Amino acid sequence: MSSMNILHDKRIDAYNVLIDMKVRDYLFIAEKILEKNIYQRKRVRSSSTVYSLLKDDLSKGCIIPPIVLGLTRLTLEQLNISDTSDPNQLIEKLKENCDSIVILDGLQRTYTLMDLEKELSSNNNSSDLDSYMKRTIRLELYIGVNKIGILYRMLTLNTGQTPMSLRHQIEILYSDLLQSDLEDITLVREVEESRARKLNSYSFRDVVEGFNSYIERNELPLDRADLLENIQALESLSLENQQRDLFKEFVLILHEFVLKVKELSENWEFDSESTQISGNPFARTATSIFTKSQAITGLGAAIGKLKEKQLISDIGEIRPIIADYQDDHSIQCGLDKMIVKLDRIKLDSKKIGNAQRMFFTYFFRELLYRESDSFLSFEEAVDGAFNKYYAQVF
């Protein structure tokens, strides 16, 4: 008889439900998940050995380890289930809420299950297919878990396996924000980026990178060799308050800063006659400077580093600082100077984007740290950041 078992995960304040499910039901849900979440990791580019063995074993009726799913929008109460509920009731609810489910662990097993279904279908052997679809597998379902909690659980579940980048996991988790407004902010996908330059619009990819930089405390995009650094990210995440939506807080900080600079600089725009540079400017408006990926990752890394060094106790301290940022008469000169410095960095660096990210990290640390000499002084922060960048690199 089908059963259900519910445990409370105190670390991430979520419920873990162990449930048996027919392959047919699981594949229905899995196909919807993969269809809706474009960021859910694609199948491993593996040679066939391991997964074809698994497929063979599955066709012989082997039991695979539980596949782990996360349900992000609904709580246990909203689902109205308990240990004594009918598991089919939960399965039906899951089918209705596929767009809120992510596969935390077991994606490659899912693909193998799908492959076997296709294979049996193409063999026109309906009895084998029918018996396969009626077979039972085990699932673990995290319910009511917030996204930072899921991220933490994804990292812990995936550690030791072929690693998936933290950035990718953030993409998977927060992709639902693409479909909904975050207060009055819109996140747009890469293909829509030409429209991303409205004041309240940000590129989802850039914001994900910025948030990744916050968690990693590092402005640089990870290269392939660094994927195992997930362990470090895990340590950083374990220090975060997992009751709050840090991603949302990060986006709101960014948006508040962009609005503030626009306002204080009185809609500053680049003037090619007064500012001499080698080629194209980094950006032509105050807003476009700080909505570029380099600035967003710099902001994330700077806040992350302030937190790591215990110079702030919480990311929540940053928004009030920005709100208090007033009467900085240096900001227009500072923006001119910033464009010149970014141009110099462009000419001198091996990788322009990475070097500019480093500059922005120093800039935000100078500007937003209360004990810094350049605290809330834009032009001094630009000078200080450039000097630090230069000392670091040359």
Add this chain to the structure above:
Amino acid sequence: MDRLKFTIEGQQIPFQPRFDKGKGFEMIDLNGQGIVVDISSPLGVPEIDFDLYSSIALQKRNVKESQICEFACKKNGATLGWLIPITALNSVDHDYNNNRFFIKAAYAALHAALDSNLQGCSKEIHLDNTESLSVCDIYEDSICFLVLNKFQISDKTSLDPDCLATNLVARLYSYGYRYAEATILPSNFTAKEAPIGKVRVDTKSGMFNDQFIRSLFYEILPRVDNPIAEFLYLYQVIEVFIDKIFESEFKVIVADLKSKQVDSFEAKKSLSRLMEEMTRFTKLLNRYTKFEHSKHSEVLTSGKSLLPDSNNEQNNLVKIVYSIRSKLVHETRIFHNSSRHSELSRFNFEFSSLLYDIILNFNLDEPETR
């Protein structure tokens, strides 16, 4: 052709690129396992005919992403090719990210990078968990691509693209670029700042079709990491040309003797002078090549620092170079320390720039000087 290989579950599998007009490049496995890896690039995908381009991989230590160079014909300004650091293929942070001609050249470079394995420059890629790669994941950051537009070259110049390629490879040598395959990048590398932006190129064929000149820049020098050996190989360019001068002028002396325009005593004197290496070297610079010697003042400056005890006329290019050659041949031992190596490396860069002008401008048929 040696294909790029990626490691999957400990097994090396060869891959080849496939280009899709909508998506760009992906790599497909050649073992028939159906493995496909996307190749990401933030540059928009152009409409491109790869057959119109040829690409050569170069390598330079500490190359910067902004060091993108557009080579244009000196006569008519037509773009003939590009020099593109590999990092610029995977970036929109440089000034060319919206230049459609650059983007086509960049995709031609990507094609070259993915179509064969640049020996010694690629990294080991474990593909077990990978959905996409960038070209910077595959190769070292020191790689650059010299991309030539064959159609433009044949349409706007009378040159053979291979000849122009050797011209540019030789020109870039003095800026620290080396033909990439099997290159050893010297450790004491102090190259000049590389050219960036639009650079006009003299499209004379010069002696760039010469077999030795080609071998020198494609095979010999890229494998040399000792500045003494480098100098001696570079000096071979002088030897090649002064040999040609000897052969040519010797024929004239013999002909003059046969036609009794000179007597045997005069002929013997002329021959004796011609047999002196310094004489032929002087003729090479003063008679058989035409270019501004003053633009090679750095050969004098860096040469003087190598010959501090010498009191010969130090403003004479020939004497400086010949003195260094003699010093290296007869007193190689005194150059065996790192500071001397570094000085000699610097001199070699300047010397190679002088040699470029010699190769470009050498002409045995200069009538007024004969």
